[in-house]
Amino acid sequence: MQKPWEILQNKDPQVYQLIEAEFKRQQDGLELIASENFASAEVIASMGNVLANKYAEGLPGKRYYGGCEVVDAVETLAIERLTRLFGAKFANVQPHSGAQANAAVFLVLAKPGDRILGLDLAHGGHLTHGAKVNFSGVIYESHFYQLEAGSDLIDMNQVREHAHRVKPKILIAGASAYSRTLDFAEFRRIADEVGAYLVVDMAHIAGLVAAGLHPSPVPHAHVVTTTTHKTLRGPRGGVILWNDESLSKEINKGVFPGTQGGPLEHVIAAKAVCFQEALQPSFKDYQLDVVRNANTLANALIERGFKLVSGGTDNHLLLINLSDTPVSGKQLEEALGKIAITVNKNTVPGEKRSPFVTSGIRIGTPAVTTRGLRQADMEHIANWVKQAFDHVADDAYLAKLKGEVESFARRFPLYPNWTS
């Protein structure tokens, strides 16, 4: 099978070369960014087709444009598969991204100036949970709960106390850099005590939830948002789920016309393909391997002297805490980049360095697990991380390691069915 961008080779060699270069970068390295994954060739193909030509503002059966019979069926299928996958009654599959899903939900659940309460960005929260530089912190009065000092865990007593003090309109649960299980039932009890809506943003853990490896927020939250491209392994995008029919009209309005125009029906088709993949038994096996790999890697790093935030992981990611070391998150990220291992620096609880330098490295296993790496391979990764840490400033040494990592990575071909 030809690579989908082969058609560009003669027509637009500049863009062709850039896509080729990115494909090579992805194949030659090890992708450990916790929010990334490799969507299937089927998902990729579903994004590149004539559905992209169609305007379809509105919802299936209620559009502002003619000619929507086919995209109506596509979108209806995506909604049906998604609600089946997560056991939710209702869904909107149009958000262009996770941030857009949150914007749509916040727009209809809170008014400008209302209070929202979420996990502090520096403690693992997401920008859209109230950060001052984001719409959520500009439009709403944002408040934050933090991890408990010492354990690095979300302390539900602190969340409760904070919620009673702030009386938020929206309580947000969900994180981008938290390696432990979230107690959605308790979050809901707190939301009920203070009369808040509970919005759970499961962007990072949606794949684990779909596979039954993390408790589902769907029975507890008023509204659940997620991305589709992280552990769920679909196209870049967002979706919204809920159970209470009385919210349907408002949530759908929050997406269109509230925060978006025409939906990306080609991406919605790819979402439908992703949901069908996630409904297969093999998807559960994949997520089991993701979690096992993260746990094995966590232990292997601890054995090599690294400290982890919260001491380990229950899910697909872990955070190395470099606070007590002379090496910063930025330095280790750059050193790993030089050996073809991609990670991101991250703040840690009680951060002493600046947000551009940081004392943390976030590592996730979803992408390398898709690639085919298993528990024994995590020992290699831990060794490379340790060697990069020990030789952050030794470019000659790092260059030698890069060769090792690349020849290892090539043993796990990406998209093996594509030829050129």
Ligand SMILES: *Cc1c(COP(=O)(O)O)cnc(C)c1O
């Ligand atoms: C990644 C993420 C998002 C945003 O997703 P985008 O598609 O990048 O907009 C929102 N919330 C959480 C918790 C995330 O981790």
